[in-house]
Amino acid sequence: MSTPMITTQNLSISYWSKNKRVEALQDISLTINAGEFVTLIGPSGCGKSTLLNVIAGLIRPGTDVKGTFNNSGIKEIGYLFQKQTLLPWRTVLGNVTAPLEIRGVPRNEGREKALALLAKYGLYGFEQSFPRELSGGMQQRVLLIRTLIYEPDVVLLDEPLSSLDAQTRALLQDEFLRLWRDTGCTFILVTHDLDEAIALSQRVFLLSSRPGKIVKEFQIELPTERSAIAIRTDPRFQKIQREMWSDLTAQVLQQQDRGFALFKT
Numbered sequence: 001m002s003t004p005m006i007t008t009q010n011l012s013i014s015y016w017s018k019n020k021r022v023e024a025l026q027d028i029s030l031t032i033n034a035g036e037f038v039t040l041i042g043p044s045g046c047g048k049s050t051l052l053n054v055i056a057g058l059i060r061p062g063t064d065v066k067g068t069f070n071n072s073g074i075k076e077i078g079y080l081f082q083k084q085t086l087l088p089w090r091t092v093l094g095n096v097t098a099p100l101e102i103r104g105v106p107r108n109e110g111r112e113k114a115l116a117l118l119a120k121y122g123l124y125g126f127e128q129s130f131p132r133e134l135s136g137g138m139q140q141r142v143l144l145i146r147t148l149i150y151e152p153d154v155v156l157l158d159e160p161l162s163s164l165d166a167q168t169r170a171l172l173q174d175e176f177l178r179l180w181r182d183t184g185c186t187f188i189l190v191t192h193d194l195d196e197a198i199a200l201s202q203r204v205f206l207l208s209s210r211p212g213k214i215v216k217e218f219q220i221e222l223p224t225e226r227s228a229i230a231i232r233t234d235p236r237f238q239k240i241q242r243e244m245w246s247d248l249t250a251q252v253l254q255q256q257d258r259g260f261a262l263f264k265t
């Protein structure tokens with residue numbers, strides 16, 4: 001039986017910017033179950049990050065919220081976003097133990113846990129290195145370990161790989177799958193990369209251009225034990241990819257038409 005962790009019902013979110021109302025999300029109804037890997041995709045500015053923030057309970061004052069959302073199934077959230085960086089003055093080990101220090105976990109206990117995780121995820125020997133001595137991919141892996149060390153039950157990933165080259169990205173996608181399977185944690189990813197969405201997720205929500213509405217939900221029926229790289233040659237992957245591209249293109253064209261109409265008036 002799947003346990004709902006997050007539910008939203010007819011959720012609409014607007015911001016006030018320079019006395020103008022900007023409707024970011026409209027009528028979002030979804031359920032995310034504990035332990036799922038779910039991805040949000042959609043054209044730029046359609047409200048993906050806004051939805052992630054709502055899920056995290058991070059709603060700025062002055063934001064207009066209509067409808068309901070319930071995230072009471074979440075006890076502890078991990079959040080990893082694109083521009084997040086490591087603390088440059090701390091070693092890899094010092095970075096990974098930081099969240100535990102904040103939570104008052106005894107130093108030795110935190111250290112042991114961090115060392116075990118670093119070894120498990122390919123960073124053995126780099127414990128005393130400083131972030132500047134690591135490649136971008138390694139830094140991202142340290143960030144992910146730092147997010148997971150306090151055992152959140154949900155990890156929100158807002159385009160965490162978008163600044164990396166294609167090869168590093170593909171390797172880290174596999175790492176994400178492995179961490180998701182190992183931890184049993186719920187992963188919610190925002191990405192612009194359709195292949196990444198299909199390679200990693202169990203379900204993908206496609207949002208329309210702003211105000212973001214759910215236009216389609218894709219069930220990704222691919223084996224859980226998969227390689228994010230090898231799965232791309234699977235005919236089932238390619239079938240979903242074609243369908244998703246055609247739906248996303250339709251959304252982007254609609255957005256352009258609207259922009260053009262606006263330009264003409």
Ligand SMILES: Nc1ncnc2c1ncn2[C@@H]1O[C@H](COP(=O)(O)OP(=O)(O)OP(=O)(O)O)[C@@H](O)[C@H]1O
Pocket residue numbers: 015016017022023024042043044045046047048049050051060210
């Ligand atoms: N604090 C804010 N105040 C006013 N408008 C905002 C605020 N945050 C977001 N918006 C607007 O709401 C809309 C949705 O933004 P959001 O960042 O959620 O979209 P996104 O799909 O994540 O974008 P992208 O794919 O480009 O990262 C955008 O038009 C954005 O300009």
